[in-house]
Amino acid sequence: MYFVAFLGILVTVSAARLPPISGAPTRPDEAGPIHLNEAGPMDPERCCAPAQYTTHLSANIAGVLDTGKLSTIFTKGRVAYDSINELIGREIIVENLSNGTEKVIMDYNKLKGYYITTKQGVVKCQKFALEGKFPQSCVPDDAVFIGQASLGDRALVADQWYITKTEDSHTTHQIVSVKTDGCVDLSSNMRIVDSNTGMELQSDVVYWYDFKLGIDDPGRWFKLPAECEGIKVTKLPAQLRHSLGYDEKLKLFY
Template structure:
């Protein structure tokens, strides 16, 4: 297919691409990479222009296990679009993402898989196509699947148009000590938009994601598998 897959890259090129793709990766709270701050500002400005209601809103909890697709604005690398699948298991303290590249008319190519194991306090960046792997220590805990008690309620608004509009409630709180985390949920406590900015560990972060294809449970747990060739 067109440029963008890592399966034909040298190990050196992979490491360079890795810096762009995964300066760190998610949890309900952390999806690191960087760039595209203008979209964050545009989204916040758009939200500010919508009717905001600031009554008392009950804090909620997401599912303890779920999958979703993360969307990122302007995520184009070497002419190809990218998307990321997400699996979060708060019971087992595991998070996995798989980032794919695709171009119109072509099948998708998996670029990288990232597994965060909060039991081992390790993050594994895995290139399945070339059987290479990098391990990194996690310096933060996996957050709860619930909005914390000290979270600040920002307000309520909606996305879309009646009768198909989606009501959203926005909360902000600190993540990993210093980063600001803003998450917008629908009425069922499904995350709709997530924005994180600041420093997580030693990595600067400014990122916004949208959630689509949300499903309760994790049907394919192989996304959490750590190959034997990974350095631990």
């Protein structure tokens, strides 16, 4: 196991009206995406990820700045997912912490999360509240099946799903690729747009790799350092609000 680098590369591009996602299914009489509530007769069964695993990821995250332009960050990380014990862990190396480390532990048994940074040997910990139930990593019931794709001579076959969700004033469009045999996440292409104007607010492209079943070292992922003991719950750290896949359940691209 090892920490992976967080690349703080910033690129600015103009925000613009764009199609929801290339390849998303559309109605013949409309430009908008189809959103079905029931599976089609030829759809594969919706599936859930294995109960315990670790995986690496690489992501390209773009969000709108106050200036109206997009800030793009390229990053790599590693995630531990444990639905049996309802724990999620994530860690990366952060260059803006002078090669320090950033770690997140989410404990849904206690509905508490921890944001832990280490810089030049100094460990700091913040505790925040979690809401709701453990976020199971499953293909949603209302996902639209697009089709299958294969890598190589059918060495790896993946199901392609289109997911959309509207809440408040924005709409999320997402295409996910999931390994047909085993329901392992492979990639995600997501865009968040203003529901009224169509203006792009955020764009994320994520790839998962080096998937391994089980949690080989639970202590490494989920044991809290002494600095987290006895601290009070505070607001969610600002760094996490702009982090990978943040939403109301703080999924963090598990």
